[in-house]
Amino acid sequence: MRRTLPIITAALVLVTAACGSDDESTDVTSSPATADTAAADTTAGASATTVADGQGGGDGTDAAFPVTIEHKYGETTIEAEPMRVVSVGFGEHDNLLAIGVVPVAVRDWYGEQPYATWPWAQDELGDATPEVLSSTELNFEQIAALEPDLILGIASGMTDSDYATLSAIAPTVAQPADYVDYGTPWDVSIEIAGRATGHVPEAEQVIADTNQMFADARDEHPEFAGATAAVTFFFEEQPGAYNSEDIRSRALTELGFEIPAEIDELAGDAFFVSISAEDLSVIDTDVVVWIGSGAEAFDAIRDLPTRPTMRAFAEGREVVADDLLSAAFSHAGPLSLEYVIDELVPELALAVDGDPATEVASAAMIAPLSDDATSSGGEADAASQAWRLVFDSSVGFDEKAPHIEDADALQATVEAYTAASAAMGGITLEPTEVVVDGDTANVTYDVMFGDTAAYTALSGVIALVDGTWVVSRSEFCGFMASARNACPA
Numbered sequence: 001m002r003r004t005l006p007i008i009t010a011a012l013v014l015v016t017a018a019c020g021s022d023d024e025s026t027d028v029t030s031s032p033a034t035a036d037t038a039a040a041d042t043t044a045g046a047s048a049t050t051v052a053d054g055q056g057g058g059d060g061t062d063a064a065f066p067v068t069i070e071h072k073y074g075e076t077t078i079e080a081e082p083m084r085v086v087s088v089g090f091g092e093h094d095n096l097l098a099i100g101v102v103p104v105a106v107r108d109w110y111g112e113q114p115y116a117t118w119p120w121a122q123d124e125l126g127d128a129t130p131e132v133l134s135s136t137e138l139n140f141e142q143i144a145a146l147e148p149d150l151i152l153g154i155a156s157g158m159t160d161s162d163y164a165t166l167s168a169i170a171p172t173v174a175q176p177a178d179y180v181d182y183g184t185p186w187d188v189s190i191e192i193a194g195r196a197t198g199h200v201p202e203a204e205q206v207i208a209d210t211n212q213m214f215a216d217a218r219d220e221h222p223e224f225a226g227a228t229a230a231v232t233f234f235f236e237e238q239p240g241a242y243n244s245e246d247i248r249s250r251a252l253t254e255l256g257f258e259i260p261a262e263i264d265e266l267a268g269d270a271f272f273v274s275i276s277a278e279d280l281s282v283i284d285t286d287v288v289v290w291i292g293s294g295a296e297a298f299d300a301i302r303d304l305p306t307r308p309t310m311r312a313f314a315e316g317r318e319v320v321a322d323d324l325l326s327a328a329f330s331h332a333g334p335l336s337l338e339y340v341i342d343e344l345v346p347e348l349a350l351a352v353d354g355d356p357a358t359e360v361a362s363a364a365m366i367a368p369l370s371d372d373a374t375s376s377g378g379e380a381d382a383a384s385q386a387w388r389l390v391f392d393s394s395v396g397f398d399e400k401a402p403h404i405e406d407a408d409a410l411q412a413t414v415e416a417y418t419a420a421s422a423a424m425g426g427i428t429l430e431p432t433e434v435v436v437d438g439d440t441a442n443v444t445y446d447v448m449f450g451d452t453a454a455y456t457a458l459s460g461v462i463a464l465v466d467g468t469w470v471v472s473r474s475e476f477c478g479f480m481a482s483a484r485n486a487c488p489a
Contacts, residue, residue, distance in 0.1 A: 064198045071174040073163045078171050081198040082150035086143055089155030094333040095193045097124035099202040105131040105146050118327060120335045144169045154189050157181045183245035183271050186333055210334040214254045217345050224256035227352055228285035233292055234300045240274040241283050243267035247332035280306050287351045288312045289319045291326040295389055295399050302366040315354045319347045320362040323398040361394040361426050383441040383462050384431040386469035391429035393421030405473045413480055413487045425450025439464040
């Protein structure tokens with residue numbers, strides 16, 4: 001069943017993103033699984049079991065232990081069911097929560113989420129208040145003080161030195177040797193977490209359910225099979241793409257797409273590659289999925305000088321993941337993959353047909369300025385982009401917020417506008433003329449319902465506030481009222 005997720009703040013989705021936290025916590029322990037459970041085939045071992053051998057798992061009791069798990073730095077034996085699990089991988093506690101294990105500490109990543117836990121995992125976290133570890137260097141003293149009996153770090157990128165220190169504190173499971181750092185497939189991560197914690201049946205159920213979601217999507221969209229795809233980004237002034245071992249790319253391959261071998265060759269041992277803005281040919285695939293965060297990132301993608309030369313651009317094969325979808329895509333665990341499949345698959349289906357007349361709603365976030373728009377310089381372009389972004393129903397709250405006065409108080413209105421506009425094929429206010437006069441700009445625009453101009457030659461005002469073009473609350477709410485979506489008093 002699809003979850004209803006609130007729109008929340010995010011940051012650029014790269015494993016190297018850093019965001020600290022000062023949250024305090026109280027102790028928590030393993031909890032019963034919250035997902036439905038069903039078994040797949042696993043054979044219980046009489047003594048220590050080894051993940052690499054594909055042998056048995058546990059049933060949540062000490063009968064499943066000891067268990068030995070092989071990884072990049074050797075092997076780790078866990079003697080008894082752990083009750084105090086510390087998760088040092090980025091977003092890795094999602095997997096633990098999915099199988100019913102609530103860790104006593106979690107690793108912050110980015111996005112300033114409560115207890116570093118995004119909306120798709122909040123139900124599983126419940127009322128627990130795990131300690132939040134820094135996204136930067138691990139504080140070994142802090143971890144030791146938690147008295148863990150298992151440290152899980154499959155998605156941590158830990159070094160051999162980190163492993164040596166952590167394993168002196170408690171049994172520590174590092175990333176498998178068979179994959180690049182941060183490239184362990186979601187199902188392998190879940191399997192390891194299940195065996196390490198004695199929650200094998202829950203892990204098998206989660207894997208089966210998630211595989212079924214992918215299978216259903218493939219069955220519904222046979223056109224995905226064999227089509228090429230690239231998961232792309234713009235970071236530190238340069239575009240780039242993720243290789244086929246990256247967890248985002250793996251999600252696309254599970255839908256039937258293929259990642260070009262050239263991306264893997266360029267990435268080498270890394271999970272991504274930066275490419276030249278002057279040559280985007282390596283990402284000019286049957287479908288291009290842009291991920292990022294905020295208007296600035298998407299403006300940079302829009303302004304790539306060679307992007308209009310791409311076949312994907314000309315044929316409408318681009319999909320844009322907003323902040324929340326980018327985050328879900330980048331966590332790429334069973335809890336977030338449900339949201340990814342719900343939100344991304346319909347856009348992929350629109351993009352893969354290659355018909356420029358087929359509108360991919362999310363691509364409006366990186367659409368060029370209207371050919372009819374009158375530009376009086378850079379500020380006119382910026383004002384036009386901000387205006388379009390604020391009133392584009394397909395754009396999430398996080399992207400709009402910097403450009404709306406008193407945005408936080410209007411979040412519910414923005415979200416209601418998005419929901420109500422879907423029945424009309426989406427609503428955009430397309431600028432046709434922007435005239436800048438000092439710190440204000442007069443915008444002439446058409447109201448578009450899908451591809452149809454419902455109202456034309458309307459006018460509004462946008463103001464420059466501390467270097468950012470901002471729509472006033474009264475201007476925004478005036479249009480919302482006309483759309484029968486009143487702002488709060």
